[in-house]
Amino acid sequence: MSPRSEDSTEPAVPARDGAVVEVSPDGEAGNLTGDAANVSGAADSAAVGVAADASALGAAERADQAHLSAHKKSSPWRDGMGMLATRSMQTLAILAIIVLLVLLGRSLSLVVIPIMIALILAAALSPVIRVLRGWKFPPALAAVTALLSAGIVIGGVLTLIVNAVRNQWSELADSAIEGFHELQDLFEGMPIEVTPEQLESFKQTVIKFLTSSSFGSSAVAGISATGTFLTGMVLMFVVLFFFLKDGRQIWEFLLRPFHGAAYERGVRVGDKAVSVLGHYIRGTATVAAVDALGIYIGLILIGVPLALPLAFLVFLLSFIPLVGATVAGTLAALVALVSNGPLEALFVIGVVVLVNQLEGNFLQPVVMGRSLSLHPLVILLALTAGTITAGILGAVLSVPLAALVWGIMLVWDGPNLPAKFIRQKSGAKAVAAN
Numbered sequence: 001m002s003p004r005s006e007d008s009t010e011p012a013v014p015a016r017d018g019a020v021v022e023v024s025p026d027g028e029a030g031n032l033t034g035d036a037a038n039v040s041g042a043a044d045s046a047a048v049g050v051a052a053d054a055s056a057l058g059a060a061e062r063a064d065q066a067h068l069s070a071h072k073k074s075s076p077w078r079d080g081m082g083m084l085a086t087r088s089m090q091t092l093a094i095l096a097i098i099v100l101l102v103l104l105g106r107s108l109s110l111v112v113i114p115i116m117i118a119l120i121l122a123a124a125l126s127p128v129i130r131v132l133r134g135w136k137f138p139p140a141l142a143a144v145t146a147l148l149s150a151g152i153v154i155g156g157v158l159t160l161i162v163n164a165v166r167n168q169w170s171e172l173a174d175s176a177i178e179g180f181h182e183l184q185d186l187f188e189g190m191p192i193e194v195t196p197e198q199l200e201s202f203k204q205t206v207i208k209f210l211t212s213s214s215f216g217s218s219a220v221a222g223i224s225a226t227g228t229f230l231t232g233m234v235l236m237f238v239v240l241f242f243f244l245k246d247g248r249q250i251w252e253f254l255l256r257p258f259h260g261a262a263y264e265r266g267v268r269v270g271d272k273a274v275s276v277l278g279h280y281i282r283g284t285a286t287v288a289a290v291d292a293l294g295i296y297i298g299l300i301l302i303g304v305p306l307a308l309p310l311a312f313l314v315f316l317l318s319f320i321p322l323v324g325a326t327v328a329g330t331l332a333a334l335v336a337l338v339s340n341g342p343l344e345a346l347f348v349i350g351v352v353v354l355v356n357q358l359e360g361n362f363l364q365p366v367v368m369g370r371s372l373s374l375h376p377l378v379i380l381l382a383l384t385a386g387t388i389t390a391g392i393l394g395a396v397l398s399v400p401l402a403a404l405v406w407g408i409m410l411v412w413d414g415p416n417l418p419a420k421f422i423r424q425k426s427g428a429k430a431v432a433a434n
Contacts, residue, residue, distance in 0.1 A: 114236035122243035123277035276407035288318030298351035
C-alpha cells in the first residue's frame with residue numbers, strides 16, 4: 001500500500017500574488033510541462049531577437065566597410081601622387097627633427113660634445129670594468145682604476161711620441177713646403193693644366209695644418225669654439241666616471257617609462273650601443289697602430305727621413321677613415337720627393353696603398369667585425385656632415401656615430417632581426433651572392 005493515501009492532499013503553495021494554490025499529484029506533470037514550454041518559447045524568441053540583432057549589426061558593418069572603401073577609393077591621398085605627398089611630408093618632418101637636434105647640439109656643444117666623448121670612451125673601457133668587477137672591485141674603485149690606468153698608458157705613450165717628434169715637426173713642415181714647390185715644377189711640364197694658384201691654395205692649407213700651433217688649435221676647435229677647453233675636459237672626465245660606475249643603472253633609469261616589447265628593445269639598443277662603440281674605438285686604434293707601424297717600417301727601408309713624425313701623423317689621421325690615410329700618405333710622399341727623389345716618392349705611395357689595402361681587406365674585418373662595416377659612400381657623407389657641423393672633432397666623431405645608428409637598426413626588431421625597412425630582400429640576397 002502506498003505510503004500516501006488517495007485522499008491525501010499536497011500542502012498549499014503560495015502564488016506570486018499572495019494567494020494560496022492547491023497542488024495535486026496529477027497536476028504536477030502538467031504544470032512542469034507548461035513551464036518547460038514557456039521557457040522554450042522564451043528561448044526561441046530570444047534566439048530570434050539575437051539573430052536579428054546580429055544580422056542588423058553585420059549589415060551595418062558591411063555598410064560602414066563599403067562606405068570606407070568608397071571613401072578610400074575617392075580620396076585624393078590614395079593615388080600615386082597622394083602617397084608621394086604623404087611620404088614627402090613624413091620625410092620633411094624627420095629632417096626637421098634632425099635639424100632641430102643638430103641646432104640644439106651646436107648651441108649646447110660644451111655639454112653635448114663632452115658627453116659624446118665620455119660615452120665613446122666608456123664603451124671602449126667597458127671590458128676593463130667587467131674584469132675589475134669580476135675581481136670584486138666596488139663600482140667606484142673600478143671606475144677610478146680604469147680611468148687612472150687609461151690615463152697613465154695613453155698619457156705616457158703620447159708624451160714619449162711628442163718628445164720624440166717635437167724637434168722634427170718644423171722640419172717636417174719645411175719638407176712638405178719644399179715638396180709642394182717641386183711638385184709645382186713637375187706639373188709645369190705636363191699636359192695636365194694645374195694653375196699655380198691652385199697649388200698655392202693647397203699648400204697654404206697644409207702649412208696651416210702642419211704648423212704646431214695651428215694643428216693644436218684645429219684639434220680642439222670643436223670643443224673650444226663655445227667654451228674653454230679645460231671646462232669641457234673636466235666635464236668629460238666627470239661624466240666618464242659616472243658612466244663607468246653607474247652606466248647600466250643610468251640606462252635602466254631612462255628605460256623606466258617603457259614596458260614589454262619597448263623595454264626589451266631599449267635593453268637591446270643599450271647593449272648594442274656599448275658593443276658597437278667599444279669595438280669601433282678599440283678596432284680603429286688597433287688599425288691605426290698597425291698602419292703607423294707598417295708605414296714607418298716602409299719609410300725606414302726606403303730611407304725617407306722624418307719617419308717617426310710621419311708615422312705618428314699616420315696614427316692620428318687614421319681615426320678619420322678614408323680621408324686621413326690619404327692625407328698622411330700625401331705628406332709622406334712629399335717628404336720623400338724632397339729628400340730622396342721622384343722614384344722614392346712613388347715607392348712611398350706604393351707602401352701607403354699596400355698597407356691600406358691589407359688593413360682594409362684583412363685586418364679591419366677581423367678586428368672590427370663585419371657588423372661594423374659601413375659603405376664608403378656612407379662614410380664620406382658622415383665625414384662631410386661632421387666636418388661642416390663641428391670641424392675636425394666632428395669628422396672624428398661622425399663615423400662612430402653612423403656605425404652606432406646602423407648597429408641599432410640591426411637589432412631593432414630582435415637580437416638578430418633588423419628593422420623592417422633595412423632588411424635585405426631574398427632577391428637582393430641572390431643578386432649579392434652572384
